[in-house]
Amino acid sequence: MIIRHMEPEDCGAIIAVAAHWWGSSYTSDMFSSWYIRHFRDTCLVAEEEGRMVGFLMGFWSQTLPDEAYIRIVMVDPAARGQGIGRALYEKLFEQAIASGRTTVRCVTAPWKKDSIAFHTKLGFRIEPQQQELEGVPVCLNYDGRGGQRVMFARRLSR
Structure with missing residues (x-):
């Protein structure tokens, strides 16, 4: 599995799987190229063999400079229980520490x-x-x- 930064071009693939992965309808303005462009550093995609199996979208707080916020995480239901969600969170934790975040x-x-x-x-x-x-x-x-x-x-x- 690789974890990489999300790219604006990923929004179509995310929109295509969001409702199925969430288990009910789910729409969000975050699933747009503008959000991904502005918050790329805190938006991650997990891939296995070139296929997206999970993603995380968050941001660094501008108001509370020592905090990060995870807005949404989704993992393919067929891939749950394999550590994908944990890996996404741990990658964001590493990045948060590197950027001076403590919470x-x-x-x-x-x-x-x-x-x-x-x-x-x-x-x-x-x-x-x-x-x-x-x-x-x-x-x-x-x-x-x-x-x-x-x-x-x-x-x-x-």
């Missing part, structure tokens, strides 16, 4: 128990919130539209 943040939906377990195994901690859902701290109205998310942070060490 990586991300979120997931509270009903995605596999995602919560995955992030916990990677060393993320769930950030405390005022509300809990089934024993998990949840940020209510995370997106300003009523969305609920589990918020994670991971401190990086050099």
